[in-house]
Amino acid sequence: MRKRTFILSTGAIAITCMMSGCSILSGKTDPQGGTANNGQGSPNNPIMLTIRHTQVKDTQKKRLAMLQEVVKATEAKVPGLTITLDGVEDKVNRFEKLRAEMAAGNPPEIFDLFGGTDTKDYVKANRLLDLTPILQELGLTDKFYSFDEFTVNGKIYGIPMAGYVEGLYYNKKILAAQGIKPPQTWDELLAASAKLKAAKITPFAMAAKDSWVINMMINTMWVRTAGTDSIEGFLNGSKHWTDPEVLKAFEQYQTLIQKDYFQDGSLALAYAEQQNTFSSGGAAFMFDGSWANTPLLDPDKSSIVNDVGFMNFPSMGGPGDGYINGGWSNAYGFSQKVTPDQLMAIKEFIKQMYNESMQKRQLVEEGMPPAMKLQDTSHVNPLVTEIMNVFTSSKGSFPAFDSRIQTKVRERLERGMQELLGGRTDPASLMTDLEKQQEASNKEETHTTK
Incomplete structure (x- = not known):
């Protein structure tokens, strides 16, 4: 999925590697890995979100479990929130399903988004939520290595899950x-x-x-x-x-x-x-x-x-x-057509998904280097370290x-x-x-x- 610098030290790590999202819901599980809200929150003020993810392969079970945990934590923080997970194979999502939904103007509220041309096309069609003020509000703007592939006309439209090389x-x-x-x-x-x-x-x-x-x-x-x-x-x-x-x-x-x-x-x-x-x-x-x-x-x-x-x-x-x-090409994107309540829930999802703990787990448990700058980079698998060193020693x-x-x-x-x-x-x-x-x-x- 690229012009960056990776750093490996006791205090920081910068690396590239492709990763897709992961998740967990509370209550009854649906066929795609999602669950219905278990009654917590306000039934009189329901908030519904759908997350399109690509963690459908047997090798991605751990990543799906992490996403499910993020969803469960988000639901617990937002009264009345129900999140449904919609799992689709990554190529089908990128080249068929999401493209058709964008053309019709009805994408899910949260979805796996590819950077570069895909992002630019969807911004041109006015389908993506501008995340610039949200990242600033949550204090995340400077926490990532790069938003380059999701930046159009100075505005950020996707939050990288991880890098790749x-x-x-x-x-x-x-x-x-x-x-x-x-x-x-x-x-x-x-x-x-x-x-x-x-x-x-x-x-x-x-x-x-x-x-x-x-x-x-x-x-x-x-x-x-x-x-x-x-x-x-x-x-x-x-x-x-x-x-x-x-x-x-x-x-x-x-x-x-x-x-x-x-x-x-x-x-x-x-x-x-x-x-x-x-x-x-x-x-x-x-x-x-x-x-x-x-x-x-x-x-x-x-x-x-x-x-x-x-x-x-x-x-x-x-x-x-x-x-x-190498670079950061896979991210979560968000629909431009969300209600104020959905936007509130989206902000909580971002807080639960993008933090030191989740990014560190992705690095240690899956060998998937983070998109965010970590303070703790201990217990890194030797192969991941080798990949980082190869990147660091490259010309660019x-x-x-x-x-x-x-x-x-x-x-x-x-x-x-x-x-x-x-x-x-x-x-x-x-x-x-x-x-x-x-x-x-x-x-x-x-x-x-x-």
Whole structure:
């Protein structure tokens, strides 16, 4: 889910990693993890809120439990309040359900919100609550590392749940057994992959049925070869998908495909299978986001808890070498259409969700680094510490392309990468198609803003 600084010290910690929200209600539980109000408060003055969350996977049970605790505490503080949890898979929420609700003008009062382009589009449609005065009132404005991806025209419209960072996870035990050091260059990565394949070990865990998954690594690769300003260049026309330095990254990605370095049958595998393969010791590398910490560090789901390493993607000889994909892209957003009573309840929810205790629990229990600046950073998992150190030692960060690029371009890239993986297109053809769509989307965007 980027240009920030992370700090690891005895007094403060700044890190990036994707996290979604968590929750608990009181009383009778609904099928989505919510509960009805148990009678506390004033039945003559009911207040109803719905929270759209994305904690629906088996690996997110702890996060859901934390959200449920926040909801229970909020209900206890606000007489007559009933909160319903509506759990929806994250991709369905972002690209289908929430988008349709925003178009119709009826989103839930509280919802999982993606930063960048999504937030800007919803602000333009006048759907999001301006949180600037609320954060000031609650004394939270200076407590977060960054609101950048949720700030439009100087106003804040989303409160980050946590950060994220993307990079290369590796199995320390497998690499050591093969006499392979963590590769620092593209050539070293190719050599390591060749040696692993010869030993009948899958070099890369990969599940490409969910198209966004396949685009994580290629995003970092074209930034390596074309620079951190490539996305803005595509948007303003100063760079093109067909530029040689962009094409180079896709050609090198195709090399991995042609040499069969990815997991067999990846086009038919859902995202969870990528993590399952890696966590069971079935592959040496996995490019993923720091949200993957949860299943990787769960001894009930992972056989490599003590063997996981994390590194920045190897250098590829371009201007983007040494930079890392990271930032704060997932947040809670709030509907602009709320009553004064609902607004009061929303403020209490924010107080219960965004505090030292909840952010520390997310860090320690889930390995999900906080969005807020913590005073106590003890008992941090070694893998999380390693991720922070990788971020700290990077040249800088850049945002994921899908937080900036237009929807039609993102969709074309997703389809194209699946076609490339399946051998149905080649890098040059894909870049030509992408450039056509980019030019059309830029033209359409310019027309609509006039």
